[in-house]
Every structure is written in C-alpha cells, then in structure tokens.
Amino acid sequence: MADLNVTFAGVPFKTPVVVASGTFGFGREYGEIFDLSRLGGICVKGLTLRPRLGNPPPRIAETPMGILNSVGLQNPGVDRFIEEELPYLKTLGTNIIANISGETVEEYAEMAEKLSDAGVDLIEVNISCPNVKAGGAAFGTSCDAAASVTRAVKRAARVPVMVKLTPNVTDIAEIARAVEDAGADAVSLINTLLGMRIDINTRRPVLKNNTGGLSGPAVFPVAVRMVWQVRRAVKIPICGMGGISTGEDAVEMMLAGADIVAVGTALFRDPFAAIRVTEGIVRYLDEHQIENVTEITGKVLLN
Amino acid sequence: MPVLTLAAVRDVRQLSASVWKMTLYSPELARPAKPGQFVHIKCGEGNFLRRPISVCNAQGDTLTLVFERKGAGTRYLSERRAGEKLDILGPLGNGFELRKGRYLLVGGGIGVPPLLYAAKSAESADAVLGFRTKDAVILEDEFRAACGEVTVATDDGSYGTYGTIAAPLREMLASGGYAGVLACGPRAMLRAVAEICAEHSVPCQVSMEERMGCGVGACLVCACKTREGGARAMRRVCKDGPVFWAEEVCW
Ligand SMILES: Cc1cc2nc3c(=O)[nH]c(=O)nc-3n(C[C@H](O)[C@H](O)[C@H](O)COP(=O)(O)OP(=O)(O)OC[C@H]3O[C@@H](n4cnc5c(N)ncnc54)[C@H](O)[C@@H]3O)c2cc1C
Ligand SMILES: Cc1cc2nc3c(=O)[nH]c(=O)nc-3n(C[C@H](O)[C@H](O)[C@H](O)COP(=O)(O)O)c2cc1C
Ligand code: FES
Numbered sequence A: 001m002a003d004l005n006v007t008f009a010g011v012p013f014k015t016p017v018v019v020a021s022g023t024f025g026f027g028r029e030y031g032e033i034f035d036l037s038r039l040g041g042i043c044v045k046g047l048t049l050r051p052r053l054g055n056p057p058p059r060i061a062e063t064p065m066g067i068l069n070s071v072g073l074q075n076p077g078v079d080r081f082i083e084e085e086l087p088y089l090k091t092l093g094t095n096i097i098a099n100i101s102g103e104t105v106e107e108y109a110e111m112a113e114k115l116s117d118a119g120v121d122l123i124e125v126n127i128s129c130p131n132v133k134a135g136g137a138a139f140g141t142s143c144d145a146a147a148s149v150t151r152a153v154k155r156a157a158r159v160p161v162m163v164k165l166t167p168n169v170t171d172i173a174e175i176a177r178a179v180e181d182a183g184a185d186a187v188s189l190i191n192t193l194l195g196m197r198i199d200i201n202t203r204r205p206v207l208k209n210n211t212g213g214l215s216g217p218a219v220f221p222v223a224v225r226m227v228w229q230v231r232r233a234v235k236i237p238i239c240g241m242g243g244i245s246t247g248e249d250a251v252e253m254m255l256a257g258a259d260i261v262a263v264g265t266a267l268f269r270d271p272f273a274a275i276r277v278t279e280g281i282v283r284y285l286d287e288h289q290i291e292n293v294t295e296i297t298g299k300v301l302l303n
Numbered sequence B: 001m002p003v004l005t006l007a008a009v010r011d012v013r014q015l016s017a018s019v020w021k022m023t024l025y026s027p028e029l030a031r032p033a034k035p036g037q038f039v040h041i042k043c044g045e046g047n048f049l050r051r052p053i054s055v056c057n058a059q060g061d062t063l064t065l066v067f068e069r070k071g072a073g074t075r076y077l078s079e080r081r082a083g084e085k086l087d088i089l090g091p092l093g094n095g096f097e098l099r100k101g102r103y104l105l106v107g108g109g110i111g112v113p114p115l116l117y118a119a120k121s122a123e124s125a126d127a128v129l130g131f132r133t134k135d136a137v138i139l140e141d142e143f144r145a146a147c148g149e150v151t152v153a154t155d156d157g158s159y160g161t162y163g164t165i166a167a168p169l170r171e172m173l174a175s176g177g178y179a180g181v182l183a184c185g186p187r188a189m190l191r192a193v194a195e196i197c198a199e200h201s202v203p204c205q206v207s208m209e210e211r212m213g214c215g216v217g218a219c220l221v222c223a224c225k226t227r228e229g230g231a232r233a234m235r236r237v238c239k240d241g242p243v244f245w246a247e248e249v250c251w
Helices: A076-090 A105-118 A142-158 A172-181 A217-233 A245-257 A273-286 B074-080 B112-119 B140-146 B164-174 B187-199
Strands: A006-008 A011-013 A017-019 A041-043 A060-063 A066-069 A093-098 A122-126 A161-164 A188-189 A192-198 A209-214 A237-242 A260-263 B003-014 B019-025 B038-041 B051-054 B056-061 B061-067 B087-090 B103-110 B122-131 B151-155 B181-183 B204-207 B223-228 B232-236 B243-245
Touching: A066 B243, A076 A093, A093 B051, A093 B061, A093 B087, A105 A122, A105 A142, A122 A142, A122 B151, A142 A161, A142 A172, A172 A188, A172 A217, A172 A273, A188 A217, A188 B181, A217 A245, A217 B204, A237 A245, A237 B038, A237 B140, A245 A260, A260 A273, B003 B074, B019 B074, B051 B074, B056 B140, B056 B187, B061 B074, B074 B187, B103 B112, B103 B187, B112 B122, B112 B181, B112 B232, B122 B140, B122 B164, B140 B151, B151 B164, B187 B204
Parallel strands: A017 A041, A017 A260, A041 A093, A093 A122, A122 A161, A161 A188, A188 A237, A237 A260, B103 B122, B103 B181, B122 B151, B181 B204
Antiparallel strands: A006 A011, A060 A066, A066 A209, A192 A209, B003 B019, B003 B087, B019 B061, B038 B051, B038 B087, B056 B061, B204 B243, B223 B232
16 A cells, blocks of 8 residues: 655654644544544644634535635634643544634734644644634735744744645735745645625525635635645645545645645535545555655646 | 434425425434434535434434425435435434423424424423414324324414414413423524523523534534523534523523
8 A cells, every 4th residue: 555654844644634724623523423543634623812702603605516604713712722622632643733813923923832832743823714803814915924923933833833825815826935934834725715605585695794715625726726836936845725525636736736635624525534535545546556645746747 | 423324215205385204214323313413414416515404203213304495405305215325424413301201392383393203202292383374284193193282373373373382382381390391493483482481480492503514513613602601602503502401592
C-alpha cells in the first residue's frame, strides 16, 4: 500500500486527510460513529477569546450541491476549550489543529499563546469567517491586515501556524504571499464563499443572517483554482479544502498544489466521508503505482 | 450510538392529500429507537442534505415514518417503492423523557406522528390532536388504539372539536392527574401549550424543529435559543434536542 505519511509545516501527519473547522465540532459526536485515529488531523470548531452564542437560526440553507451556513462562530471560548475539550482530543491519536478568530490582533496573539501552552499540534488562524461583524474576514481581505495578524500570532505561538484564507478577494495569491512574508508556516484554503438564498414565497432570505458562507461540492472548482494559484505564489505548504467529497477530489486538489486536504461539508451527507476520501487516495496511488502521496502535490501538467 | 445503514422499504402509502407513511425493515434503527428521536435520510443525488424525519413507531425490526410532502426531499421519499433501500443515519436526538404515570400528548398537524410511539411507550396516555381540516386528520385510529381519551380538533370545525387544541388541552389538564405533557407541532402551538402547562404547573416537553446539517451535533447549524439556569445558551436541536423542557426554550 502507498505511503500516506506527510510532514506538514514540520508536523507529522499519518494521512493527508483532516476534517475542516466548524464541521466536526470538538470531535466527540463523530467519535461515536468512527475511530478518529484514522484521521490525519482534526481542525476544531473556530475558537474566540470569549464565548460566543453565534447567529440566530435558521443558520443553514441548501443549495445545488452545497450549503450556505451562518453559524457565526458559536463556541465556548478558548479557556473552556482548553479545560473541557482538549484533554479528550489529545487522547484520540490524531493531530489537533486549533482554529482561532479574533476581533483584534491582540486577541489572536493571546489565544495563540494559550493554545501553544495547552499543547495543540498546529494553530489555524481564521482570517476568513464571513459570518461575524468584527474581525473575521476583515483581516483576510487586505494584505496589510493579514500580515499583521500573522506576525502577531507567530510571535506568540510556539507551534506551527497555518493561516486560513478567504476566497472572497480579487487576488488570493497576493494575500498568501503577504502571510508567507509575515512568517506563516502554512496556509489553508478556501473558507466559504459569501452567498445568499431567498425564499420566493415569503421574499425573505432563508438564513436569518441574510447572507452566509457557501461550501460543499458546489465550490470545488473554485477551490482547486485558488489552491493552484497559491501554489504558484508561495513555498509554504498548503492545506487544500472546499467541496472535497471523494478520493478523486482529494487527488485533484493535491495535483493543484495541496500538501494535505480537509473534508468538511461532505460529512453532512456521509459521516464517513473523510475515511472514504482517504481510501480513495490510496486506491488512486496504488493504481498509478505511486509510492508516496507527497509525490502528487503540485504535479498538474498544464496545457 | 447512531449508525449509518441501508434500510429496506417495506411499504409506502398515502394517508392524506400531502402525507405519506413509510414502513422500513431495519433492526439497526428500530431496536434502539426511542420515542421522540429522529432519523436523517439521504434523499437521492439531487438533494445535498439529508432530511430529518421523526420516528413515528418502532416495533421489533420495523420502523415507521410519517411525513408531509413539502419539497424535493420529501417528494423523493414519497416516490420510494417496496424493495428499495434508503441510506439512513440514526437514531438521533434525545427523545422524550418518559417516567411512570399518565401523559397527555398534544400534537399539531405533521407534529402528530412522533407522539404515536410515545403513546405506545407510556404507561398510559391521552391525546389532543389538532389539524387544519377534516381531510388533514391522520393516525386517529392508531391513537385511539394506543391511548385512553383522544380529542381531535380542527381549525375550521369540519371534524371533531372546533378550533385549536388550546381549549381541550385546558379542559383535560384541569381534570388533573397527568405526569406531564409531550407536545410536537408548529412553533406557535408549542408556545401556547407551554404557557397553558405553566398555568397548570404540569411539566411539559416540546419537540422542536430546526434546519439541520450533520444531524449529530457537530456543525451547530440547528441552534435553539434556550435558558439554562438563567444563562442564555444555543443548544443543538439534533443532539441536545429535539425534545426540550418547555420552560427552557426562549420563545
Ligand atoms: C427533528 C425533526 C423531526 C422532523 N420530523 C418530521 C416528521 O416526522 N414528518 C415530517 O413530515 N416532517 C418532519 N420534519 C420536517 C422535515 O424535516 C422537513 O419537512 C423536510 O426536511 C423538508 O424537506 P423537503 O426537501 O421536502 O423540503 P424543502 O423545503 O425543499 O427543503 C429545503 C431544505 O430545508 C430543510 N427544511 C425545510 N423545512 C424544514 C423543517 N420544517 N424542519 C427542518 N428542516 C426543514 C430541508 O431539510 C432542506 O434542507 C422534522 C424536522 C426535524 C428538525
Ligand atoms: C457549518 C460550518 C461551519 C464552519 N465553521 C468554520 C469555523 O469555525 N472556522 C473556519 O475557519 N472555517 C469554518 N467553516 C469553513 C470550513 O472549515 C471550510 O473551509 C469550508 O466549509 C470549505 O470546505 P468544505 O466545502 O469541505 O466544507 C465552516 C463551514 C461550515 C459548513
Ligand atoms: S445539525 Fe449539525 S449540530 Fe445539529
């Protein structure tokens, strides 16, 4: 069988498949359904310095081959996460990636420090949440703001730092270059694309928040294109995500330039999606007699 | 522990203009299912999300679902035929908390079906069932078989008692002796039931609805605003619910 081991930003991953932030909670629920040690890693639900209730429901709308969500970073706050969730997560035998959001640069830094002390494997800096008023994507849409968050987190963190990019920009490669220059160890992309659905009978948006983030298979080609653009712009490793639901999708994302991939929304249709993606990658590698999964990253043959 | 399974469709039949009853063979789902729990069903390739449908009854290896045809997902379900298989995740959610004693079940419209399994599981039960009109009445015989007293009310008075469930509910609660009320139906009805139960100091459990993603408690899209010991909290309809104590829900 092909070797799935990947060293990503200095962290060993036993498979290149992780689960995406916000789609997997803190692991407990899917832990009742399958063995989480089969995952390369878990990106936990987005954390903030203080607890957040999130946005009012409805928070989800179905779209052709996807969904819009407007959860708005509901979470118990970083301290309760460290106290109540992290001890369990650490027993799972998989990498734990803490996803953080702040309203100010200082908040990001404070969380990075706490989480480094608590012993997560990697910190994912979310500068791309479309569902919150303060902070969120505001940091991810300007090179200067993205760089200053990255620098602050890098100064505070003692574990590798991955910056999560928003697709809601004109030139994602430019933002990727800015965070690489600011010291990011890796980037992850894409977060959700801003979208909207309207009930034509009531004339009201389906989401209480009016707008939300699009994810699922519908965004896959956009994500592949952006991963490819970022691959050409930076040297740091990439965690590629956005609409992956099969092993073939994951291989495609890796050919475009991803070193590892994340599976998110596909879990809502198939709770075993991340496992099936992993198995699909192995099948592809074996069929093509490729020994190590790292050999396919960025190997798209351009026309 | 929820399982993902392929359940065999045994029978699909129409109960009213817009409501279907589906019987499935599935020991994995039927055996552990508790009243008030639901299952999350994949509805073909065209509908991305699964659809949550309550357990209407579970006997032995057989699971019964009753659903209203609202959009593409429930249309897909209504078009299944015996022998086909459905991809189902379940059983999910907490279900009703049933103790000893007599329960009063209050259902409105498509909220009526999940109460049938509660009726069969309770030590004893009475029911007040509300519908829009005579043609929308479903499962009346089944409730009569499973309950003591059953009152059917229609909004237009075309069948049973005229009006909403409020008046019969008040009357039955006044007669006393209920260990609790279990309610399922439209939000406005649930709110009214909660108020009436509070007036009579009868503990009331309500089954809430919200749009869902994962169905297992991981994605937080199915939030229900609640109070827990004075503090506001967003709880998950799919995992912490769908059944909540009425006084904890922020209506
Ligand atoms: C815990 C729970 C138990 C339920 N039990 C039953 C039942 O036993 N019988 C029954 O007929 N219906 C039940 N419902 C409602 C049922 O899930 C919806 O009617 C159904 O999802 C509509 O799907 P559709 O594709 O036909 O409609 P569409 O309107 O096309 O659906 C579009 C999207 O909105 C969602 N949606 C629409 N209406 C609702 C709703 N009321 N609640 C949650 N999601 C909704 C759908 O799941 C889908 O994602 C239950 C809902 C919940 C949350
Ligand atoms: C319900 C939901 C909640 C999400 N919450 C977060 C979050 O808290 N932090 C974050 O960085 N991304 C969040 N995301 C974005 C995902 O991590 C991912 O970037 C995006 O959904 C694209 O991947 P997918 O199509 O595989 O889901 C969320 C996505 C969904 C669907
Ligand atoms: S539907 Fe995902 S948490 Fe309830």
